[in-house]
Amino acid sequence: MLEQLKDTIKKALPELDFVIGWGMGFDALHATPLFMYEPEDVDKLVWGPLNVHNLATYLPALKGRKVGIVVKGCDSRSVAELLQENLINREDVVIFGAPCRGTVSLTKIRKVIGNTGLIEDVNYADGTLTVKAEGASHEMALKDIRADKCGYCRFPNAVLSDHFVGEKRAPQVEEDTFEDLAEFESQPFEERRDFWMKEMDRCIRCYACRNACPLCVCRDHCVAQSRDPHWLSQQDGVRDKFMFQIIHATHLAGRCTTCGECERACPVDIPVLLFKRKFTKAIKDTFDYDAGLDPEATPPLLAFKANEDNIKEKEW
Amino acid sequence: MAKYLKKDDLGSWLKELGETYKVIAPVEEGDAVVFRRLTDERTLRIDRQATQGPKGVLFPACEELVSFKYVKDPENPEKTKVEVKETVEAEPTLIFGARPCDARGFDVFDGAFTKCAVKDNYYMARREQAIVVSLACTKTETTCFCNWVGGSPDGTGGSDVLLTPVTGGYLVEAVTDKGEALMGGKLLSDADDARQAEAKKLLQEAKDSLREAPDFDCMPEQLYALFDNMDFWEKQSAKCISCGACTYLCPTCHCFNITDEQQGKEGSRIRSWDNCMSHMFTNEASGHNPRPTKAYRLKNRVGHKFCYFPDMHDGHIACVGCGRCIKSCPVALDIREVVTAAKECRLPEEETSDD
Ligand code: SF4
Ligand code: SF4
Ligand code: SF4
Ligand code: SF4
Numbered sequence: 001m002l003e004q005l006k007d008t009i010k011k012a013l014p015e016l017d018f019v020i021g022w023g024m025g026f027d028a029l030h031a032t033p034l035f036m037y038e039p040e041d042v043d044k045l046v047w048g049p050l051n052v053h054n055l056a057t058y059l060p061a062l063k064g065r066k067v068g069i070v071v072k073g074c075d076s077r078s079v080a081e082l083l084q085e086n087l088i089n090r091e092d093v094v095i096f097g098a099p100c101r102g103t104v105s106l107t108k109i110r111k112v113i114g115n116t117g118l119i120e121d122v123n124y125a126d127g128t129l130t131v132k133a134e135g136a137s138h139e140m141a142l143k144d145i146r147a148d149k150c151g152y153c154r155f156p157n158a159v160l161s162d163h164f165v166g167e168k169r170a171p172q173v174e175e176d177t178f179e180d181l182a183e184f185e186s187q188p189f190e191e192r193r194d195f196w197m198k199e200m201d202r203c204i205r206c207y208a209c210r211n212a213c214p215l216c217v218c219r220d221h222c223v224a225q226s227r228d229p230h231w232l233s234q235q236d237g238v239r240d241k242f243m244f245q246i247i248h249a250t251h252l253a254g255r256c257t258t259c260g261e262c263e264r265a266c267p268v269d270i271p272v273l274l275f276k277r278k279f280t281k282a283i284k285d286t287f288d289y290d291a292g293l294d295p296e297a298t299p300p301l302l303a304f305k306a307n308e309d310n311i312k313e314k315e316w
Numbered sequence: 317m318a319k320y321l322k323k324d325d326l327g328s329w330l331k332e333l334g335e336t337y338k339v340i341a342p343v344e345e346g347d348a349v350v351f352r353r354l355t356d357e358r359t360l361r362i363d364r365q366a367t368q369g370p371k372g373v374l375f376p377a378c379e380e381l382v383s384f385k386y387v388k389d390p391e392n393p394e395k396t397k398v399e400v401k402e403t404v405e406a407e408p409t410l411i412f413g414a415r416p417c418d419a420r421g422f423d424v425f426d427g428a429f430t431k432c433a434v435k436d437n438y439y440m441a442r443r444e445q446a447i448v449v450s451l452a453c454t455k456t457e458t459t460c461f462c463n464w465v466g467g468s469p470d471g472t473g474g475s476d477v478l479l480t481p482v483t484g485g486y487l488v489e490a491v492t493d494k495g496e497a498l499m500g501g502k503l504l505s506d507a508d509d510a511r512q513a514e515a516k517k518l519l520q521e522a523k524d525s526l527r528e529a530p531d532f533d534c535m536p537e538q539l540y541a542l543f544d545n546m547d548f549w550e551k552q553s554a555k556c557i558s559c560g561a562c563t564y565l566c567p568t569c570h571c572f573n574i575t576d577e578q579q580g581k582e583g584s585r586i587r588s589w590d591n592c593m594s595h596m597f598t599n600e601a602s603g604h605n606p607r608p609t610k611a612y613r614l615k616n617r618v619g620h621k622f623c624y625f626p627d628m629h630d631g632h633i634a635c636v637g638c639g640r641c642i643k644s645c646p647v648a649l650d651i652r653e654v655v656t657a658a659k660e661c662r663l664p665e666e667e668t669s670d671d
Contacts, residue, residue, distance in 0.1 A: 199346055204561075267646075
């Protein structure tokens with residue numbers, strides 16, 4: 001399948017500035033985004049559970065250039081959402097899709113093997129990842145170390161693509177039941193508050209969560225750094241850091257596809273996806289809407305409906 | 317004379333030191349390891365490099381420089397004057413469990429903040445009161461390259477005491493006079509030859525496990541020559557998403573921003589970390605930005621570390637090879653690759669023949 005994907009990309013490459021996919025990074029466990037300009041670059045392409053990055057993040061800044069992008073199912077939803085919001089042009093982007101079996105969470109792998117800095121070799125076959133580190137070999141079932149989002153994935157095949165390579169896979173689940181959120185919310189308020197006080201305390205305000213998000217499009221003009229208006233102070237307290245997360249989650253309400261990039265990108269492992277899970281569920285309950293499925297649809301908070309089905313203001 | 321500390325006594329030793337110093341050490345927090353004040357509730361984690369190094373102890377992510385208050389002049393109510401109070405804060409602090417690269421990061425800070433014409437009182441006050449107890453590395457990670465930039469798994473630059481893990485405990489060696497003061501504790505015994513030999517062997521193995529170091533002496537010249545080659549920088553920075561993870565986690569990055577945070581008539585002037593990878597960095601009041609894209613910004617990060625800083629500080633590279641910017645980068649952008657590509661980049665004919 002990988003060879004077929006490479007051939008497809010090579011055929012399309014002459015018409016494009018470049019195609020974005022994944023290659024291997026600094027060791028056998030860490031992949032890195034790969035910008036393929038020449039056919040030789042395409043030979044470095046990899047496909048599998050280490051392709052953790054959502055490459056759709058690069059697209060808005062490339063608007064106006066003709067580029068190709070390789071997508072997992074979840075990434076394709078970001079592309080669809082970008083199209084919905086006119087942040088990219090459909091005719092500028094060539095989408096290469098392939099079926100996804102899930103991607104790893106490097107944080108979960110670290111919990112199993114202790115240190116992800118000592119990698120010697122990695123192999124993946126039939127749902128099992130084998131990591132060699134410090135002379136020891138660790139076998140892990142992908143389902144135990146996959147990203148949380150892969151556990152509730154409904155779209156393992158690209159929701160839209162120009163070229164789809166390989167056989168479509170069945171989704172993990174039919175319905176997302178938000179059990180993770182329910183579990184967190186079953187704790188009393190004090191515990192949840194203390195949890196966030198502790199977690200946000202180590203936030204270094206690098207804004208990797210923001211910049212990795214394909215749909216966080218203000219970027220260079222972010223409220224977090226703007227001096228005028230002065231929304232957030234530069235003081236290093238949990239209050240301001242938490243405030244930023246709430247702003248991010250609010251701005252993403254009805255647009256976020258829970259791709260999980262924000263949380264994956266966080267260098268100090270703060271589980272910021274949880275905020276977005278909360279908002280995503282609220283959007284689902286209120287508008288029965290899933291972001292990034294139909295490029296023609298209008299996100300509910302960008303639309304106006306005089307009588308919302310689930311907001312009964314006239315009856316209050 | 318090298319000393320020996322039993323592994324089981326480490327906690328008591330740190331507790332003892334806690335009577336004189338505020339002890340800051342790498343502890344577990346969520347899924348990360350960060351430097352925090354050591355308390356009974358916190359779990360010390362020295363089995364791997366901390367997610368975030370100890371730079372914030374001497375150069376906090378945010379600190380108040382002065383507090384200010386506007387007050388009406390009682391003699392002349394038309395006039396307002398501003399009362400300003402400087403807030404230099406420092407107390408005896410012991411940084412435990414820094415890696416040799418982390419400690420060497422303070423050398424770069426010293427170069428920038430204490431050895432230049434303008435001295436940074438805030439940093440200096442903390443630096444003077446700090447004592448750094450480092451832990452040598454007997455294992456190296458795939459992202460480690462301290463040996464490329466003048467360091468070593470047992471390097472002592474920036475440290476006052478160096479611990480080396482050996483069977484059952486640690487070899488403890490003073491590096492500076494300040495460190496010598498810590499050698500008297502009753503939990504420390506004299507280290508026998510066997511332990512010293514073991515430490516030596518482990519450290520040699522660690523050194524041998526690192527990739528061979530390229531020669532970077534030519535880098536300043538090479539990077540100046542590449543300054544206008546934006547095609548090079550655009551390709552190198554293509555995958556960068558312009559966050560601040562690399563710089564904020566870097567033990568040597570020392571850029572800062574100064575802002576006034578005012579509420580009503582009172583406020584404080586604070587200094588907070590800034591980073592050259594962000595759009596706001598050096599954005600001028602006119603709206604002009606001399607580093608308008610990420611290509612210019614990555615050029616600045618690499619240039620500062622491997623060209624401008626060494627140029628101003630006797631060749632001292634402002635990177636200690638800790639590898640955090642590689643492993644914590646959301647897109648695994650590898651500074652080793654960028655510098656190596658810059659080193660190997662042949663400049664186009666017409667550019668080199670011009671002058
Ligand atoms: S907020 Fe997080 S999960 Fe949602 S689209 Fe952005 S990066 Fe993805
Ligand atoms: S990525 Fe993590 S550390 Fe960085 S700003 Fe976001 S929450 Fe904070
Ligand atoms: S951490 Fe990586 S993506 Fe973020 S600014 Fe640095 S190099 Fe770019
Ligand atoms: S540039 Fe990277 S490797 Fe060098 S000291 Fe900074 S974080 Fe460490």
